[in-house]
Amino acid sequence: MAAIAQDEDWTTRFTGLSRLEPRIREVLTSRSQVIRVPADTVIFGPGKSPENMLLLLEGTVRVQQLAENGREVVLYRVTAGESCVLTTACMLAYEDYSAEGVAETDIVAAAVPRAVFDDLVSTSKEFRTFVFTAYSRRMTDLFHVIEDIAFRRMDIRLAQKIIERADTGVLKATHAQLAAELGTAREVISRQLAEFQRRGWVTLGRGTVEILDCDALRKLSES
Template sequence: MTATAELADRYPVLSELPPAVRDTVMARLHTMQVPAGTVLFDDHQACEGFPFVVKGSIRVIKASASGRELPLYRVAPGETCVISSSCLLGHEDYNARGIAETDTELVLLPKAVFDELLAEPAFRGFVFHLFADRIADLMHLIEEVAFHKLDQRLAALLLGKGRLLHTTHQQLADELGSVREIVSRLLKGFAAQGLVKLSREQIEIVDAAGLRRMASG
Protein backbone atom coordinates (compact mmCIF):
# COMPACT_ATOMS: atom_id res chain seq x y z
CA MET A 1 0.00 0.00 0.00
CA THR A 2 1.41 3.42 -0.95
CA ALA A 3 1.77 6.15 1.68
CA THR A 4 -1.08 8.11 0.09
CA ALA A 5 -3.36 5.07 0.02
CA GLU A 6 -2.49 4.22 3.63
CA LEU A 7 -3.28 7.78 4.73
CA ALA A 8 -6.63 7.71 2.91
CA ASP A 9 -7.40 4.33 4.46
CA ARG A 10 -6.71 5.69 7.97
CA TYR A 11 -8.65 8.91 7.33
CA PRO A 12 -11.64 8.26 5.02
CA VAL A 13 -12.60 11.94 5.23
CA LEU A 14 -9.86 12.65 2.67
CA SER A 15 -11.63 10.43 0.14
CA GLU A 16 -14.84 12.41 0.69
CA LEU A 17 -13.26 15.64 -0.55
CA PRO A 18 -13.85 16.77 -4.15
CA PRO A 19 -11.13 15.22 -6.36
CA ALA A 20 -9.49 18.54 -7.23
CA VAL A 21 -9.38 19.58 -3.56
CA ARG A 22 -8.07 16.18 -2.49
CA ASP A 23 -5.25 16.26 -5.05
CA THR A 24 -4.23 19.75 -3.91
CA VAL A 25 -4.26 18.67 -0.25
CA MET A 26 -2.20 15.55 -0.90
CA ALA A 27 0.42 17.61 -2.71
CA ARG A 28 0.84 19.95 0.27
CA LEU A 29 1.10 17.41 3.09
CA HIS A 30 4.34 16.96 5.04
CA THR A 31 5.32 13.45 6.19
CA MET A 32 7.31 13.09 9.43
CA GLN A 33 9.04 10.06 10.97
CA VAL A 34 9.78 10.56 14.67
CA PRO A 35 11.35 8.16 17.21
CA ALA A 36 9.67 7.19 20.47
CA GLY A 37 10.06 9.86 23.15
CA THR A 38 10.10 12.81 20.75
CA VAL A 39 8.28 15.89 22.08
CA LEU A 40 6.12 16.90 19.12
CA PHE A 41 4.67 20.02 20.72
CA ASP A 42 4.77 21.75 24.09
CA ASP A 43 3.21 24.55 26.14
CA HIS A 44 3.42 28.02 24.54
CA GLN A 45 4.63 26.60 21.22
CA ALA A 46 2.93 27.77 18.03
CA CYS A 47 0.81 25.19 16.21
CA GLU A 48 2.10 24.71 12.69
CA GLY A 49 -0.47 22.26 11.37
CA PHE A 50 -3.08 19.56 11.78
CA PRO A 51 -1.60 16.07 12.40
CA PHE A 52 -2.76 12.78 10.91
CA VAL A 53 -1.19 9.75 12.63
CA VAL A 54 -0.42 6.95 10.18
CA LYS A 55 1.59 4.66 12.49
CA GLY A 56 2.44 4.72 16.19
CA SER A 57 0.75 6.85 18.83
CA ILE A 58 1.04 10.23 20.55
CA ARG A 59 0.43 10.77 24.27
CA VAL A 60 -0.97 14.20 25.13
CA ILE A 61 -0.38 15.39 28.69
CA LYS A 62 -0.62 18.47 30.88
CA ALA A 63 2.59 18.97 32.85
CA SER A 64 3.07 21.09 35.98
CA ALA A 65 6.13 23.13 36.92
CA SER A 66 6.93 20.50 39.56
CA GLY A 67 7.15 17.77 36.92
CA ARG A 68 3.82 16.07 37.63
CA GLU A 69 1.87 14.95 34.59
CA LEU A 70 -1.83 14.47 33.93
CA PRO A 71 -2.52 12.28 30.86
CA LEU A 72 -5.28 13.81 28.74
CA TYR A 73 -5.62 11.37 25.81
CA ARG A 74 -3.76 9.38 23.20
CA VAL A 75 -3.85 9.88 19.44
CA ALA A 76 -3.75 6.59 17.51
CA PRO A 77 -3.79 6.00 13.72
CA GLY A 78 -7.09 7.23 12.30
CA GLU A 79 -7.47 9.81 15.08
CA THR A 80 -6.13 13.32 15.47
CA CYS A 81 -5.39 15.87 18.17
CA VAL A 82 -8.22 18.07 19.45
CA ILE A 83 -5.77 20.47 21.10
CA SER A 84 -4.08 21.01 17.74
CA SER A 85 -7.50 21.68 16.21
CA SER A 86 -8.38 24.11 19.00
CA CYS A 87 -5.11 26.00 18.63
CA LEU A 88 -5.57 26.29 14.86
CA LEU A 89 -9.17 27.44 15.14
CA GLY A 90 -8.46 29.93 17.92
CA HIS A 91 -5.05 31.07 16.59
CA GLU A 92 -3.53 30.21 19.97
CA ASP A 93 -0.34 28.48 21.09
CA TYR A 94 -0.36 24.96 22.50
CA ASN A 95 -1.38 24.55 26.14
CA ALA A 96 -0.30 20.91 26.54
CA ARG A 97 2.52 18.57 25.55
CA GLY A 98 2.46 15.85 22.90
CA ILE A 99 5.00 13.01 23.03
CA ALA A 100 5.50 10.14 20.59
CA GLU A 101 4.87 6.97 22.62
CA THR A 102 6.39 4.74 19.96
CA ASP A 103 8.23 5.28 16.69
CA THR A 104 5.58 7.30 14.90
CA GLU A 105 4.76 8.29 11.34
CA LEU A 106 2.52 11.29 10.96
CA VAL A 107 1.41 13.59 8.19
CA LEU A 108 1.08 17.30 8.90
CA LEU A 109 -1.58 19.36 7.17
CA PRO A 110 -0.20 22.93 7.06
CA LYS A 111 -2.21 25.60 8.86
CA ALA A 112 -3.12 27.42 5.63
CA VAL A 113 -4.50 24.20 4.12
CA PHE A 114 -6.45 23.45 7.32
CA ASP A 115 -8.08 26.89 7.10
CA GLU A 116 -9.02 26.29 3.45
CA LEU A 117 -10.47 22.83 4.18
CA LEU A 118 -12.87 24.18 6.79
CA ALA A 119 -14.94 25.38 3.83
CA GLU A 120 -15.49 21.72 2.86
CA PRO A 121 -18.52 20.20 4.69
CA ALA A 122 -16.93 16.74 5.00
CA PHE A 123 -13.76 18.04 6.63
CA ARG A 124 -15.60 20.52 8.84
CA GLY A 125 -17.88 17.72 10.06
CA PHE A 126 -14.82 15.54 10.76
CA VAL A 127 -13.27 18.27 12.94
CA PHE A 128 -16.48 18.91 14.88
CA HIS A 129 -17.00 15.17 15.44
CA LEU A 130 -13.45 15.02 16.74
CA PHE A 131 -14.27 17.75 19.26
CA ALA A 132 -17.37 15.91 20.45
CA ASP A 133 -15.47 12.65 20.98
CA ARG A 134 -12.53 14.22 22.79
CA ILE A 135 -14.70 16.42 25.01
CA ALA A 136 -16.57 13.30 26.13
CA ASP A 137 -13.21 11.65 26.93
CA LEU A 138 -12.01 14.68 28.87
CA MET A 139 -15.26 14.90 30.84
CA HIS A 140 -14.76 11.26 31.82
CA LEU A 141 -11.21 12.10 32.94
CA ILE A 142 -12.46 15.04 35.02
CA GLU A 143 -15.05 12.78 36.64
CA GLU A 144 -12.38 10.20 37.47
CA VAL A 145 -10.02 12.76 39.01
CA ALA A 146 -12.70 14.69 40.88
CA PHE A 147 -14.98 11.94 42.18
CA HIS A 148 -12.93 8.74 42.50
CA LYS A 149 -10.24 8.11 45.08
CA LEU A 150 -6.77 7.29 43.82
CA ASP A 151 -6.86 3.73 45.18
CA GLN A 152 -10.05 3.08 43.17
CA ARG A 153 -8.49 4.52 40.02
CA LEU A 154 -5.30 2.51 40.52
CA ALA A 155 -7.26 -0.71 41.01
CA ALA A 156 -9.25 -0.05 37.82
CA LEU A 157 -6.06 0.75 35.91
CA LEU A 158 -4.41 -2.51 37.01
CA LEU A 159 -7.47 -4.54 36.01
CA GLY A 160 -7.33 -3.10 32.51
CA LYS A 161 -3.79 -4.34 31.84
CA GLY A 162 -4.06 -8.13 32.19
CA ARG A 163 -2.92 -10.57 34.87
CA LEU A 164 0.80 -9.79 34.62
CA LEU A 165 1.88 -6.18 34.17
CA HIS A 166 5.37 -5.23 33.05
CA THR A 167 5.46 -1.62 34.17
CA THR A 168 7.05 0.73 36.68
CA HIS A 169 5.41 2.61 39.53
CA GLN A 170 6.39 5.83 37.77
CA GLN A 171 4.58 4.81 34.58
CA LEU A 172 1.43 4.03 36.55
CA ALA A 173 1.72 7.36 38.37
CA ASP A 174 2.03 9.18 35.03
CA GLU A 175 -1.13 7.49 33.74
CA LEU A 176 -3.03 8.47 36.89
CA GLY A 177 -1.69 12.01 37.06
CA SER A 178 -0.15 11.29 40.46
CA VAL A 179 3.36 10.84 41.89
CA ARG A 180 5.40 7.68 42.21
CA GLU A 181 5.66 7.77 46.02
CA ILE A 182 1.88 7.72 46.49
CA VAL A 183 1.35 4.98 43.89
CA SER A 184 4.11 2.87 45.47
CA ARG A 185 2.48 3.23 48.88
CA LEU A 186 -0.90 2.16 47.50
CA LEU A 187 0.61 -0.82 45.69
CA LYS A 188 2.33 -1.95 48.89
CA GLY A 189 -1.07 -1.73 50.58
CA PHE A 190 -2.62 -3.82 47.79
CA ALA A 191 0.16 -6.39 48.23
CA ALA A 192 -0.39 -6.52 52.01
CA GLN A 193 -4.08 -7.27 51.34
CA GLY A 194 -3.14 -10.11 48.99
CA LEU A 195 -4.51 -8.33 45.91
CA VAL A 196 -1.24 -8.16 43.98
CA LYS A 197 2.32 -9.48 44.10
CA LEU A 198 5.08 -6.96 43.47
CA SER A 199 8.50 -7.51 41.92
CA ARG A 200 10.93 -5.36 39.94
CA GLU A 201 9.02 -3.61 37.12
CA GLN A 202 6.34 -6.29 37.36
CA ILE A 203 2.97 -6.56 39.08
CA GLU A 204 1.01 -9.80 39.22
CA ILE A 205 -2.75 -9.68 39.83
CA VAL A 206 -3.46 -12.23 42.56
CA ASP A 207 -7.03 -11.35 43.52
CA ALA A 208 -8.87 -9.77 40.55
CA ALA A 209 -12.23 -9.94 42.34
CA GLY A 210 -10.79 -8.03 45.27
CA LEU A 211 -9.41 -5.36 42.94
CA ARG A 212 -12.81 -5.06 41.27
CA ARG A 213 -14.40 -4.46 44.68
CA MET A 214 -11.74 -1.84 45.39
CA ALA A 215 -12.33 -0.16 42.02
CA SER A 216 -16.08 0.01 42.56
CA GLY A 217 -15.61 1.63 45.96
Protein backbone atom coordinates in the same frame (compact mmCIF):
# COMPACT_ATOMS: atom_id res chain seq x y z
CA MET B 1 11.25 14.02 11.55
CA ALA B 2 12.05 12.15 8.35
CA ALA B 3 9.65 12.01 5.43
CA ILE B 4 8.80 8.68 3.84
CA ALA B 5 7.28 7.84 0.48
CA GLN B 6 3.52 8.09 0.27
CA ASP B 7 2.52 4.75 -1.19
CA GLU B 8 -1.12 4.77 -0.21
CA ASP B 9 -4.12 7.03 0.22
CA TRP B 10 -3.85 7.53 3.99
CA THR B 11 -7.19 9.35 4.17
CA THR B 12 -8.97 5.98 4.01
CA ARG B 13 -7.75 5.31 7.56
CA PHE B 14 -9.87 8.12 8.98
CA THR B 15 -13.64 8.04 9.30
CA GLY B 16 -14.86 11.19 7.62
CA LEU B 17 -11.84 11.87 5.44
CA SER B 18 -12.58 8.87 3.26
CA ARG B 19 -15.87 10.57 2.37
CA LEU B 20 -14.22 13.71 1.06
CA GLU B 21 -14.89 14.46 -2.57
CA PRO B 22 -11.92 13.42 -4.77
CA ARG B 23 -10.83 17.00 -5.48
CA ILE B 24 -10.59 17.88 -1.79
CA ARG B 25 -8.89 14.59 -0.94
CA GLU B 26 -6.29 15.25 -3.62
CA VAL B 27 -5.54 18.67 -2.13
CA LEU B 28 -5.18 17.13 1.31
CA THR B 29 -2.84 14.32 0.27
CA SER B 30 -0.73 16.22 -2.26
CA ARG B 31 -0.02 19.15 0.06
CA SER B 32 0.58 17.09 3.20
CA GLN B 33 3.58 14.99 4.18
CA VAL B 34 3.79 11.54 5.75
CA ILE B 35 6.43 11.53 8.50
CA ARG B 36 8.07 9.12 10.93
CA VAL B 37 8.90 10.11 14.51
CA PRO B 38 10.90 7.86 16.88
CA ALA B 39 9.62 6.91 20.32
CA ASP B 40 10.24 9.36 23.19
CA THR B 41 10.39 12.38 20.86
CA VAL B 42 8.72 15.52 22.24
CA ILE B 43 6.47 16.47 19.33
CA PHE B 44 5.14 19.71 20.79
CA GLY B 45 5.34 21.63 24.04
CA PRO B 46 4.10 24.69 25.93
CA GLY B 47 4.78 28.01 24.25
CA LYS B 48 5.19 26.54 20.78
CA SER B 49 2.81 27.26 17.92
CA PRO B 50 1.49 24.32 15.86
CA GLU B 51 2.70 24.28 12.27
CA ASN B 52 0.82 21.15 11.22
CA MET B 53 -2.25 19.15 12.11
CA LEU B 54 -1.00 15.62 12.77
CA LEU B 55 -3.24 12.71 11.77
CA LEU B 56 -1.84 9.56 13.33
CA LEU B 57 -1.41 6.54 11.05
CA GLU B 58 0.61 4.29 13.38
CA GLY B 59 1.65 4.38 17.03
CA THR B 60 0.60 6.33 20.10
CA VAL B 61 1.16 9.90 21.29
CA ARG B 62 0.78 10.81 24.96
CA VAL B 63 -0.47 14.31 25.74
CA GLN B 64 0.40 15.50 29.23
CA GLN B 65 0.49 18.67 31.28
CA LEU B 66 2.82 19.82 34.02
CA ALA B 67 0.82 21.06 36.99
CA GLU B 68 1.89 24.05 39.11
CA ASN B 69 3.17 21.70 41.82
CA GLY B 70 5.50 20.03 39.31
CA ARG B 71 3.36 16.93 38.90
CA GLU B 72 2.73 15.50 35.43
CA VAL B 73 -0.85 14.66 34.48
CA VAL B 74 -1.66 12.56 31.40
CA LEU B 75 -4.61 14.19 29.64
CA TYR B 76 -5.20 11.66 26.88
CA ARG B 77 -3.55 9.51 24.23
CA VAL B 78 -3.82 9.80 20.47
CA THR B 79 -3.84 6.47 18.64
CA ALA B 80 -3.89 5.41 14.98
CA GLY B 81 -6.86 6.86 13.14
CA GLU B 82 -7.13 9.90 15.44
CA SER B 83 -5.99 13.53 15.52
CA CYS B 84 -4.81 15.60 18.49
CA VAL B 85 -7.59 17.82 19.87
CA LEU B 86 -5.09 20.19 21.50
CA THR B 87 -3.38 20.79 18.16
CA THR B 88 -6.78 21.37 16.54
CA ALA B 89 -7.78 23.85 19.26
CA CYS B 90 -4.50 25.75 18.98
CA MET B 91 -4.73 25.93 15.18
CA LEU B 92 -8.32 27.15 15.28
CA ALA B 93 -7.57 29.81 17.91
CA TYR B 94 -4.08 30.70 16.64
CA GLU B 95 -2.67 30.02 20.11
CA ASP B 96 0.43 28.28 21.43
CA TYR B 97 0.37 24.85 23.03
CA SER B 98 -0.33 24.67 26.77
CA ALA B 99 0.69 21.02 27.17
CA GLU B 100 3.25 18.53 25.88
CA GLY B 101 2.90 15.75 23.29
CA VAL B 102 5.34 12.83 23.42
CA ALA B 103 5.67 9.92 21.00
CA GLU B 104 5.00 6.96 23.28
CA THR B 105 5.99 4.57 20.47
CA ASP B 106 7.52 5.04 17.03
CA ILE B 107 4.81 6.82 15.08
CA VAL B 108 3.82 7.47 11.49
CA ALA B 109 1.61 10.50 10.87
CA ALA B 110 0.26 12.68 8.10
CA ALA B 111 1.30 16.31 8.70
CA VAL B 112 -1.26 18.73 7.29
CA PRO B 113 0.25 22.25 7.04
CA ARG B 114 -1.59 25.10 8.74
CA ALA B 115 -2.35 26.78 5.38
CA VAL B 116 -4.01 23.61 4.07
CA PHE B 117 -5.90 23.14 7.34
CA ASP B 118 -7.20 26.73 7.27
CA ASP B 119 -8.20 26.45 3.61
CA LEU B 120 -10.08 23.16 4.00
CA VAL B 121 -11.83 24.18 7.23
CA SER B 122 -13.22 27.24 5.44
CA THR B 123 -14.08 25.59 2.10
CA SER B 124 -14.95 21.94 2.76
CA LYS B 125 -18.00 21.04 4.82
CA GLU B 126 -16.89 17.40 5.04
CA PHE B 127 -13.42 18.30 6.33
CA ARG B 128 -14.92 20.78 8.78
CA THR B 129 -17.29 18.09 10.05
CA PHE B 130 -14.35 15.69 10.50
CA VAL B 131 -12.40 18.27 12.51
CA PHE B 132 -15.23 19.27 14.84
CA THR B 133 -16.55 15.74 15.34
CA ALA B 134 -13.12 14.61 16.52
CA TYR B 135 -12.82 17.75 18.64
CA SER B 136 -16.15 17.27 20.41
CA ARG B 137 -15.49 13.58 21.05
CA ARG B 138 -12.14 14.27 22.69
CA MET B 139 -13.55 17.13 24.77
CA THR B 140 -16.06 14.67 26.21
CA ASP B 141 -13.17 12.35 27.09
CA LEU B 142 -11.36 15.22 28.84
CA PHE B 143 -14.42 15.98 30.95
CA HIS B 144 -14.40 12.34 32.05
CA VAL B 145 -10.73 12.69 33.06
CA ILE B 146 -11.57 15.76 35.14
CA GLU B 147 -14.50 13.96 36.74
CA ASP B 148 -12.36 10.95 37.60
CA ILE B 149 -9.61 13.05 39.18
CA ALA B 150 -12.07 15.15 41.17
CA PHE B 151 -14.58 12.58 42.36
CA ARG B 152 -13.56 8.93 41.97
CA ARG B 153 -11.68 6.91 44.57
CA MET B 154 -8.02 6.33 43.75
CA ASP B 155 -8.10 2.59 44.45
CA ILE B 156 -10.90 2.14 41.90
CA ARG B 157 -9.13 4.25 39.28
CA LEU B 158 -5.82 2.44 39.84
CA ALA B 159 -7.48 -0.96 39.48
CA GLN B 160 -9.05 0.19 36.22
CA LYS B 161 -5.72 1.49 34.91
CA ILE B 162 -3.89 -1.74 35.74
CA ILE B 163 -6.49 -3.85 33.93
CA GLU B 164 -6.62 -1.43 30.98
CA ARG B 165 -2.88 -1.25 30.39
CA ALA B 166 -1.60 -4.67 31.51
CA ASP B 167 -0.20 -6.66 28.58
CA THR B 168 -0.57 -10.43 29.11
CA GLY B 169 -1.12 -9.83 32.80
CA VAL B 170 1.85 -7.51 33.39
CA LEU B 171 1.80 -3.71 33.45
CA LYS B 172 5.18 -2.15 32.64
CA ALA B 173 5.18 1.23 34.35
CA THR B 174 6.86 2.91 37.30
CA HIS B 175 4.91 4.29 40.24
CA ALA B 176 5.73 7.80 39.00
CA GLN B 177 4.33 7.01 35.55
CA LEU B 178 1.13 5.62 37.06
CA ALA B 179 0.85 8.74 39.21
CA ALA B 180 1.07 10.89 36.08
CA GLU B 181 -1.60 8.75 34.41
CA LEU B 182 -3.96 9.23 37.33
CA GLY B 183 -3.15 12.81 38.30
CA THR B 184 -1.87 12.10 41.80
CA ALA B 185 1.38 11.80 43.77
CA ARG B 186 3.79 8.88 43.42
CA GLU B 187 3.51 8.19 47.15
CA VAL B 188 -0.26 7.69 46.83
CA ILE B 189 0.23 5.12 44.08
CA SER B 190 2.99 3.33 46.03
CA ARG B 191 0.76 2.99 49.09
CA GLN B 192 -2.19 1.72 47.05
CA LEU B 193 -0.08 -0.80 45.12
CA ALA B 194 1.39 -2.05 48.39
CA GLU B 195 -2.16 -2.61 49.63
CA PHE B 196 -3.08 -4.49 46.44
CA GLN B 197 0.00 -6.66 46.93
CA ARG B 198 -0.89 -7.28 50.59
CA ARG B 199 -4.29 -8.55 49.45
CA GLY B 200 -2.64 -10.90 46.98
CA TRP B 201 -4.04 -9.15 43.90
CA VAL B 202 -0.70 -8.13 42.37
CA THR B 203 3.01 -8.63 42.80
CA LEU B 204 5.34 -5.68 42.37
CA GLY B 205 8.67 -5.68 40.54
CA ARG B 206 11.06 -3.04 39.32
CA GLY B 207 8.89 -1.03 36.93
CA THR B 208 6.27 -3.78 36.71
CA VAL B 209 2.93 -4.73 38.23
CA GLU B 210 1.96 -8.36 37.67
CA ILE B 211 -1.70 -9.25 38.08
CA LEU B 212 -2.35 -12.25 40.33
CA ASP B 213 -6.09 -11.88 40.89
CA CYS B 214 -7.72 -10.20 37.89
CA ASP B 215 -11.26 -10.94 39.15
CA ALA B 216 -10.63 -9.03 42.38
CA LEU B 217 -9.21 -6.03 40.52
CA ARG B 218 -12.07 -6.06 38.05
CA LYS B 219 -14.64 -6.26 40.83
CA LEU B 220 -13.08 -3.23 42.52
CA SER B 221 -12.83 -1.33 39.21
CA GLU B 222 -16.53 -1.84 38.61
CA SER B 223 -17.65 -0.84 42.10
